Amino acid sequence: MSAFIRNQYSNSRVKAAGKRFRDGNASPEDSIVLDNWRAAHSYVLNTFQATLRNRARGTNVTVAQRLKRRPTIIDKLRREPSMQLNTMHDMAGCRLIFENIDQLIRFREKMTWSRFRHKPKSFFYLYHDTEHPMIKTMERVDKYNYIENPKSSGYRGIHDVYEYNVNSVGGKAWNGLHVEIQYRTVFQHAWATAVEVADLVTTNRIKFSEGDRPHERFFQLSSELISRVYESCYGPLPQIPFDDVVKEFNDIEHSIGLLHTLKRLRTSERSDVFRKNTLLIFYTSDDEIANTLEIETFDSISEAINRYGELEKNLSDVADVVLVRSDSEASVRLAYRNYFSDTVEFVRYIENALSRTEAELPYIGKLAK
Incomplete structure (x- = not known):
């Protein structure tokens, strides 16, 4: 404590x-x-x-x-x-x-029905009358379900927010603070990672819808490709026929060459002795070491927090410093692959999707809630 x-x-x-x-x-x-x-x-x-x-x-x-x-x-x-x-x-x-949307939905369902006292702030339930006076149906309304309702940028995933609330003497001091839980599939995560890496290498801010039009469109179209080919659902552009999505993507790629740029990026291969508490230090604006990654690991969370504070004060103008906790080095690399310049999966997904035609796609039905 x-x-x-x-x-x-x-x-x-x-x-x-x-x-x-x-x-x-x-x-x-x-x-x-x-x-x-x-x-x-x-x-x-x-x-x-x-x-x-x-x-x-x-x-x-x-x-x-x-x-x-x-x-x-x-x-x-x-x-x-x-x-x-x-x-x-x-x-x-x-x-x-x-691994997939079904697994995500099942896990989240169990989480939302948990019996803990923490207060959900991102969803609520509506009750509807039925023909039987003693029976009502229940509908959950989500505020941040970007799988059913993708962002215009192409971002997909689900975010839940909880307000911490306990009765224990030891925990009451933190009541009222919030935590956000992000749910993504590997496909959605690969897309989001590619956006962050592209922002670093092109100096755009696509993540915040502040990029130039061709780069923003690149990621809208790539989100649609991934949604239909790998997850059997629509993305941010459901009204556009698949073959037209492919054609427009190829036209934009021919113009800006972003997929080619991401393909040429060298994924960081460095490996450090893994500990659960890890600091990722990604230099962004120091000319001599720009786009390089340093890693520091700690046995205790208190040591990591103290070091995190020091680095943020000293490097705030030249580096992103991120404190992460994961069970393995592989988990760190997957969850924070943008800091390892890892867009390999995204490139592979898109190249495969571009080789497909409308007739080859799986049936696209309504997502289960």
Whole structure:
């Protein structure tokens, strides 16, 4: 318990600090407030990741976790004027990666029906009358189901948000903090990874729909290709015939050559002695070591958190620093493959999809809820 930091500030003070970061006039004390607020989420994050790993035991589901990076928090505050620091729900995040949509849906169903006291904030239930006066049907309404309703960017996956809520004396101090759980298939994760790698190598911001039109369209079309060929469902462009998707993708690729660029990227092969607590340090703007990765590993979470804070303060202008926890090196590489420049699977999926025709595709039906 002693390794975890408690929040020391009121919601109004955290909100005020976030506003000043948005406006560009944050004080040193505001920085302390932000760092404390973020660090306090480590306890909640650790609790949820333990629950998820326990539920995933004996399966091939990959589970990873991360605290939102300080620069990313500030960027989000500035990109979204209505966003408040004290209500930012993805400060702590767990990611689960599944082999297919059916496995994802089954796992999530069990999670949403869990008997824990944590409060769901991203879905609710509607009850409908039936012909029998004593029987009602129940419908879950999801706020962030991007598989049934893909983002216009092409992003697909499901996000659930929970508010931490316990009665235990030891845990009450963290009540009210939020954690986000991301559910993705390996195909959806390969697409999302390719977006992040492309943003690094092209200086676009496709992830936030701020890229140039050809690059944004490239990923809309690639999402549609992956959705139909590998997951038997529609993506962000359901109205376009498959053969037309292929043709337009080939035209854009001929113009910008992004798939070729991703194919030529050299995946980082470095391997360190694995420990559960890992720091990934990806240099982004130092000319001498740009696009290189350093890895530090720790036996204890407290050591990792302390080192994480040091690196973020010292390298915030030149590197992304990410604290992750996973059960194996392979899990780290899969869950955070963008930092290893690993777009191999994405390229393979797209090249195979481009060789297909409409007649060869599996039946596309309605996704089960």
